[in-house]
Amino acid sequence: MSISLLLIGAILLLYRQQQINRFKHINSKLQKSDERLHQALKGSDSDLWEWHDSNQLISLDNRGGVLGAEPTFTLAIAELPLHPADMDRFNKTWLEFYGCQTDVLDIEYRYLHPQDRTWHWLRINGRAVEVDSQAGKVIHAAGMYTDITKKRALESEVNLLAQAFENTSEGMLILNVNKDIKISNAAANLILASHKADLAGKPFIELVAESTEPFDMDDVFDKERFWTGECEFYCIDGSRCPVWMNVSTMINDSAESLYYVVVFSDITERKHSEQHLKRLANNDTLTGLANRSMFSRRLGQVIEAAKQHDETLALLFLDLDRFKHVNDSYGHGMGDALLVEAASRLQGCLSDEHLLCRFGGDEFVILLRDAKDIDTINHIAKQLLNQIEMPFKLYGREFFISTSIGISIWSGDDQTPETLIKNADLAMYHAKEEGRGNFQYYSAERNAEALYHLRLEADLHKAIAANEFEIYYQPQVNVDNNRLAGVEALIRWHHPSDGLVRPDVFIGIAESCGLIVDIDRWVLTQACIDGARWYKEYQQDFLVSVNVSTMHFRQPDFIDFINATLHRTGMPAKCLSIEITEGVLMREIDIATQHLLALKQLGVDVAIDDFGTGYSSLAYLRTFKVNTLKIDRSFLIHIDQNQADQAIVSSIIELARNLSLEVIAEGIETPEQLAQVVKRGCHIIQGYYFAKPMPKAELEQHMKQYL
Numbered sequence: 001m002s003i004s005l006l007l008i009g010a011i012l013l014l015y016r017q018q019q020i021n022r023f024k025h026i027n028s029k030l031q032k033s034d035e036r037l038h039q040a041l042k043g044s045d046s047d048l049w050e051w052h053d054s055n056q057l058i059s060l061d062n063r064g065g066v067l068g069a070e071p072t073f074t075l076a077i078a079e080l081p082l083h084p085a086d087m088d089r090f091n092k093t094w095l096e097f098y099g100c101q102t103d104v105l106d107i108e109y110r111y112l113h114p115q116d117r118t119w120h121w122l123r124i125n126g127r128a129v130e131v132d133s134q135a136g137k138v139i140h141a142a143g144m145y146t147d148i149t150k151k152r153a154l155e156s157e158v159n160l161l162a163q164a165f166e167n168t169s170e171g172m173l174i175l176n177v178n179k180d181i182k183i184s185n186a187a188a189n190l191i192l193a194s195h196k197a198d199l200a201g202k203p204f205i206e207l208v209a210e211s212t213e214p215f216d217m218d219d220v221f222d223k224e225r226f227w228t229g230e231c232e233f234y235c236i237d238g239s240r241c242p243v244w245m246n247v248s249t250m251i252n253d254s255a256e257s258l259y260y261v262v263v264f265s266d267i268t269e270r271k272h273s274e275q276h277l278k279r280l281a282n283n284d285t286l287t288g289l290a291n292r293s294m295f296s297r298r299l300g301q302v303i304e305a306a307k308q309h310d311e312t313l314a315l316l317f318l319d320l321d322r323f324k325h326v327n328d329s330y331g332h333g334m335g336d337a338l339l340v341e342a343a344s345r346l347q348g349c350l351s352d353e354h355l356l357c358r359f360g361g362d363e364f365v366i367l368l369r370d371a372k373d374i375d376t377i378n379h380i381a382k383q384l385l386n387q388i389e390m391p392f393k394l395y396g397r398e399f400f401i402s403t404s405i406g407i408s409i410w411s412g413d414d415q416t417p418e419t420l421i422k423n424a425d426l427a428m429y430h431a432k433e434e435g436r437g438n439f440q441y442y443s444a445e446r447n448a449e450a451l452y453h454l455r456l457e458a459d460l461h462k463a464i465a466a467n468e469f470e471i472y473y474q475p476q477v478n479v480d481n482n483r484l485a486g487v488e489a490l491i492r493w494h495h496p497s498d499g500l501v502r503p504d505v506f507i508g509i510a511e512s513c514g515l516i517v518d519i520d521r522w523v524l525t526q527a528c529i530d531g532a533r534w535y536k537e538y539q540q541d542f543l544v545s546v547n548v549s550t551m552h553f554r555q556p557d558f559i560d561f562i563n564a565t566l567h568r569t570g571m572p573a574k575c576l577s578i579e580i581t582e583g584v585l586m587r588e589i590d591i592a593t594q595h596l597l598a599l600k601q602l603g604v605d606v607a608i609d610d611f612g613t614g615y616s617s618l619a620y621l622r623t624f625k626v627n628t629l630k631i632d633r634s635f636l637i638h639i640d641q642n643q644a645d646q647a648i649v650s651s652i653i654e655l656a657r658n659l660s661l662e663v664i665a666e667g668i669e670t671p672e673q674l675a676q677v678v679k680r681g682c683h684i685i686q687g688y689y690f691a692k693p694m695p696k697a698e699l700e701q702h703m704k705q706y707l
């Protein structure tokens with residue numbers, strides 16, 4: 001019995017020992033599992049919680065240290081140190097869970113950390129373990145709480161970046177490794193007139209229309225990995241948009257491309273203002289034509305091209321005649337309108353290959369390409385003249401203007417663009433001299449002459465002060481008694497380097513630059529000084545004739561000057577003769593009439609020089625009181641043989657006689673010429689036959705013999 005009891009006891013002991021061992025084994029497993037769980041919870045910043053309705057307390061198993069160092073603690077829900085701003089949301093969620101309105105509890109809120117006393121983000125999630133379904137409430141719940149402060153911070157950073165991506169004013173596209181669009185931001189959709197859905201999945205290359213720099217997709221994305229430059233995108237609506245684009249590649253650690261980022265901005269405005277500036281720099285703002293600087297550039301290029309292709313070019317320089325009058329009389333608005341209309345008419349005469357430019361003011365320049373054929377140039381020039389001569393109807397008024405055109409030709413020579421323009425300009429001046437409204441070609445000879453005249457003009461300004469003028473006197477002889485009737489004062493210029501310059505060369509220049517008035521007055525003064533002295537010496541009514549130019553005669557103080565000179569020099573008025581040409585009497589008749597009357601009142605003689613060459617009507621002889629007609633030399637040169645000249649000279653002498661005028665034959669060189677005029681009744685002769693113009697000293701010798 002005792003053995004059996006002992007055996008049973010031993011078996012029980014063994015069994016118990018086995019149970020203890022099994023329990024220990026299970027316990028150790030549980031402990032390990034619990035440890036692993038806590039390690040896992042700790043690794044994820046989480047710990048466990050449990051809540052019982054019976055005591056309304058929440059137990060926080062804080063072994064992971066989420067809420068500080070204290071391992072486990074228990075507190076009522078209301079004691080949780082919640083952020084005031086999260087309080088209501090927390091309570092509402094908890095009550096819904098407690099009231100079984102939701103199966104799970106999942107809430108994020110801020111919690112005052114007991115250790116660092118800062119607000120941490122905590123996420124609580126869990127489930128009901130036991131529910132009183134009759135009362136509709138949770139009796140026992142458990143779950144996990146996690147510190148999500150870092151995750152929250154990361155999320156807000158990501159949100160920030162996402163917002164920045166979405167809201168930046170630059171368009172942004174993120175492409176996947178196949179270079180298809182993965183994401184686009186709002187600006188990209190705005191620029192490309194698209195919606196996100198339009199772009200998603202679209203191959204990026206389909207967007208690119210054009211770029212100013214070469215853009216090889218594969219090269220740029222996978223080799224260079226960075227590209228920046230100007231390019232044009234196709235918008236979804238089919239239009240094109242210029243953009244400034246920046247492409248970069250995102251790579252992984254193995255340097256493989258992961259994504260591509262395309263950042264771009266719409267440069268339409270910039271392009272417009274660039275174009276506007278370009279237009280301002282290259283085009284005339286009024287007419288829209290090429291301006292001077294653009295023309296000069298193009299001319300240089302065209303000449304270079306012409307050299308290669310053996311091309312001939314013609315450059316036409318146009319200046320509108322009488323434009324200044326329109327501008328001055330009707331204002332700049334009218335002038336501008338006229339220029340615009342003129343530009344359009346000129347352009348209408350030219351095909352696209354030719355270049356028209358507004359050179360400035362009322363000047364236009366045209367470059368004709370491939371101008372081998374002179375007839376073609378002439379034809380175009382005539383068309384241009386005709387177009388401008390047609391009436392301009394502007395703001396209810398009608399204007400008539402013309403244009404003068406100078407043409408220079410380039411045919412493989414070494415003329416620079418500047419010379420080509422300058423020569424056409426010179427030729428244009430020649431066209432003006434030829435009476436405006438015509439075209440002239442540039443000629444080197446004419447240019448040399450023009451340059452010579454320019455030099456003389458500069459020298460003329462200094463000539464009076466430098467005492468370079470001298471008066472020669474040419475005798476006028478009365479053939480009845482072979483005595484001296486008078487002398488004509490004729491100016492001579494001793495140019496310091498060119499020697500004696502003839503008056504018919506420099507008088508014209510002096511007239512064109514206005515110096516003639518000073519020159520005439522110098523001659524008049526000298527002639528009066530001499531004449532006064534001769535009168536005193538010889539006491540004879542002996543005429544000293546002085547040439548007076550049109551400009552001088554028209555001066556308002558002309559009579560005052562004559563009067564003052566007579567007084568100043570003591571020259572008797574009756575000894576002075578003023579020689580004017582018929583042209584003087586034809587324009588500004590009122591002034592001519594007044595001045596002639598005043599001369600008559602002064603007692604000064606007036607002679608019409610070069611008579612018969614100027615004006616066709618002789619009616620003016622009725623109006624103007626003159627004393628003498630000087631027969632022009634051109635009628636006398638061949639009078640010996642030419643019957644027409646004989647008839648004309650007879651008529652002039654007859655006319656003078658009938659009007660009681662004196663008549664002088666000028667330019668008599670031979671006895672035959674002399675005989676022809678004398679037999680027709682002209683007795684006063686001026687010509688080489690008797691004497692050439694001579695210096696004063698020589699004349700004074702002559703006077704002693706013939707006066």
Ligand SMILES: Nc1nc2c(ncn2[C@@H]2O[C@@H]3COP(=O)(O)O[C@H]4[C@@H](O)[C@H](n5cnc6c(=O)[nH]c(N)nc65)O[C@@H]4COP(=O)(O)O[C@H]3[C@H]2O)c(=O)[nH]1
Pocket residue numbers: 474489490491502503504507519520523547548549579609610666667668669686687688689693
């Ligand atoms: N071949 C030839 N020529 C003869 C003969 N007889 C006279 N002459 C020239 O004929 C010109 C006459 O002067 P003009 O008709 O008033 O023509 C003048 C006059 O229009 C102008 N001139 C000269 N001196 C003055 C001046 O002081 N003031 C102005 N405004 N003009 C002047 O220059 C013109 C040319 O003057 P000149 O060269 O001195 O030329 C002078 C004279 O030398 C002749 O028998 N044969």
